[in-house]
Amino acid sequence: MNQEAKIADPWAMALEDIDVSNPNLYSQDAWRPYFERLRDEAPVHYCADSDFGPYWSITRFDDIVAVDSNFKQFSSEPFIIIGDIDEDMPLRNFISMDPPEHDVQRRAVQSVVAPQNLQEMEGLIRSRVQAILDGLPVGETFNWVDHVSINLTTQMLATLFDFPFEDRAKLPYWSDLFTGTPEIAGGEFSKEERMAGLAECAEWFTRLWHERKGREGGFDLITLLQRDPKTANMIDDPMMFLGNLGLLIVGGNDTTRNSASGGVLALNENPAEYDKLRADHGLIPSMVSEVIRWQTPLMHMRRRATEDVEFQGQTIRKDDKVVMWYVSGNRDESAIKDADAFIIDRENPRHHISFGFGIHRCMGNRLAEMQLRILWEEIMSRFSFVEVVGTPQRVQSNFVRGISDLPVRVHPI
Amino acid sequence: MAKITLIGFDGDQHVIDAEPGKSLMANALENAVPGIDADCGGACACGTCHCFVEEAWRPLTGEVEYMEESMLGMRPDRAEGSRLSCQINVTSEMDGMVVRIPEFQM
Ligand code: HEM
Ligand code: FES
Numbered sequence: 001m002n003q004e005a006k007i008a009d010p011w012a013m014a015l016e017d018i019d020v021s022n023p024n025l026y027s028q029d030a031w032r033p034y035f036e037r038l039r040d041e042a043p044v045h046y047c048a049d050s051d052f053g054p055y056w057s058i059t060r061f062d063d064i065v066a067v068d069s070n071f072k073q074f075s076s077e078p079f080i081i082i083g084d085i086d087e088d089m090p091l092r093n094f095i096s097m098d099p100p101e102h103d104v105q106r107r108a109v110q111s112v113v114a115p116q117n118l119q120e121m122e123g124l125i126r127s128r129v130q131a132i133l134d135g136l137p138v139g140e141t142f143n144w145v146d147h148v149s150i151n152l153t154t155q156m157l158a159t160l161f162d163f164p165f166e167d168r169a170k171l172p173y174w175s176d177l178f179t180g181t182p183e184i185a186g187g188e189f190s191k192e193e194r195m196a197g198l199a200e201c202a203e204w205f206t207r208l209w210h211e212r213k214g215r216e217g218g219f220d221l222i223t224l225l226q227r228d229p230k231t232a233n234m235i236d237d238p239m240m241f242l243g244n245l246g247l248l249i250v251g252g253n254d255t256t257r258n259s260a261s262g263g264v265l266a267l268n269e270n271p272a273e274y275d276k277l278r279a280d281h282g283l284i285p286s287m288v289s290e291v292i293r294w295q296t297p298l299m300h301m302r303r304r305a306t307e308d309v310e311f312q313g314q315t316i317r318k319d320d321k322v323v324m325w326y327v328s329g330n331r332d333e334s335a336i337k338d339a340d341a342f343i344i345d346r347e348n349p350r351h352h353i354s355f356g357f358g359i360h361r362c363m364g365n366r367l368a369e370m371q372l373r374i375l376w377e378e379i380m381s382r383f384s385f386v387e388v389v390g391t392p393q394r395v396q397s398n399f400v401r402g403i404s405d406l407p408v409r410v411h412p413i
Numbered sequence: 414m415a416k417i418t419l420i421g422f423d424g425d426q427h428v429i430d431a432e433p434g435k436s437l438m439a440n441a442l443e444n445a446v447p448g449i450d451a452d453c454g455g456a457c458a459c460g461t462c463h464c465f466v467e468e469a470w471r472p473l474t475g476e477v478e479y480m481e482e483s484m485l486g487m488r489p490d491r492a493e494g495s496r497l498s499c500q501i502n503v504t505s506e507m508d509g510m511v512v513r514i515p516e517f518q519m
Contacts, residue, residue, distance in 0.1 A: 065456050065458050068458065069457070069458045069480060071483075099483065103486055103487070107486070107487070107489075111489040113519075114489045114490075114517065114519060115516070115517035116516070116517070348454075350450055350452045350461075351452060351453075351454055355452075357456065357458035357459055358458050358483075358484075359483050359484065359486075359487060361458070361460070361487075365519065366517070366519050
């Protein structure tokens with residue numbers, strides 16, 4: 001796919017020709033007017049032909065909540081990304097399952113990220129954040145994404161899995177492989193590379209699983225999966241095992257990483273908001289929610305209609321793909337006041353759609369918020385300004401809204 | 414009006430004059446009771462308005478419907494009396510009701 005392909009004017013084209021699955025819309029940050037038009041003129045829109053096949057787009061906040069909550073008519077099976085599942089590696093995990101199986105699996109793992117457990121982790125996370133920030137090259141221009149966002153989330157993942165710390169760089173690589181194949185979301189890996197990498201991931205985690213079996217104590221994710229009778233034998237179904245690990249790796253990787261980068265960019269683009277934050281660090285929690293809304297790290301989730309459904313005057317046919325565009329719902333003025341403005345002290349900052357809604361609502365949302373809160377508390381106590389000094393590069397994907405390069409300089413207090 | 418007592422996890426008591434016809438969640442937010450987040454704004458789609466209704470008052474708070482049951486099922490701290498406060502419609506009979514707020518919402 002050509003990254004530089006020119007983006008057409010959405011207002012000048014026929015409504016039926018609009019295809020928001022084009023990953024260039026996101027690498028070039030040109031998506032806003034497309035969704036503005038869809039929300040206004042065709043909030044439930046059918047695209048008959050795309051690289052990912054025909055699909056419906058749901059673009060208004062309330063409609064997304066309705067579809068996301070209706071798991072009977074809008075199934076998460078077989079897969080929740082717009083592209084089709086890789087037949088050679090049919091990974092399964094609970095994000096792409098319906099009740100009752102979904103509920104059983106999610107219940108088994110979700111207490112790992114319940115706020116009581118998070119409190120236990122806060123100290124360790126904070127000391128790792130401090131070490132990362134204290135090691136930044138003051139006086140030089142560097143890429144915030146590599147030095148901070150990736151570094152931080154990789155260390156978080158290693159902590160969550162109790163993964164060998166010196167090999168931790170494998171985790172974000174595997175995460176990229178889970179989401180980055182072109183057939184799935186418009187990314188850049190070859191099928192061969194993906195297969196080889198995921199096989200390696202499976203090997204590593206299988207080994208860790210066996211090594212850890214029978215070990216006393218510990219509250220890493222692997223140990224918790226082994227301890228629960230419902231998931232203790234997960235290893236017997238290798239695709240399920242790899243799929244669920246993949247879910248936890250991806251869930252906690254791109255999302256937090258891109259929120260950590262997106263926040264720096266948003267504050268630079270909105271200097272008055274940065275000033276508010278400097279004047280009152282108490283705004284950090286609401287700023288974190290606003291950054292997650294603003295960034296919308298995962299731009300969509302996909303469903304499949306289980307029967308013909310009449311929805312907002314349209315007939316969605318059985319087995320049609322239905323894509324909920326969170327990136328659009330977060331800019332819907334009818335649900336969020338001044339949706340196109342970045343405002344760190346919004347009245348109701350948690351009322352955004354970046355974590356989805358309904359039974360699949362993000363399991364790690366409190367963990368993500370905690371990591372970002374700690375990051376910003378530590379940034380604000382060190383630097384008066386994290387200054388963006390060059391043009392950010394964006395990731396070519398219609399699923400992950402990512403930043404790959406963010407040149408910055410840091411100014412110590 | 415119905416006097417409803419909401420007890421925080423730390424034991425703090427908040428007595429509110431709840432307006433019948435509105436949800437318990439909306440009444441709690443209007444009275445700035447801490448511990449109810451209500452991220453979805455009452456659509457039964459986030460689970461962050463979770464509360465525990467004291468036993469004596471459960472018959473008055475209505476049935477738990479299918480969607481609410483699905484959302485409650487995702488709560489690690491689910492217990493007897495668990496409800497989503499956005500799905501409880503306040504009535505004047507609830508005068509004196511006691512509800513507990515969980516340690517966390519997620
Ligand atoms: C800012 C950070 C994050 C964002 C924006 C985000 C976003 C999302 C979204 C949109 C969904 C699907 C919701 C739906 O279908 O309605 C989801 C599900 C999920 N997320 Fe996150 N996520 C984030 C961080 C995390 C973290 C740190 C973890 C690590 C544990 C995680 C684990 C999961 C899991 C396991 C699911 C599947 C839940 C299910 O299907 O029941 N997420 N997330
Ligand atoms: S406010 Fe979201 S479920 Fe009640």
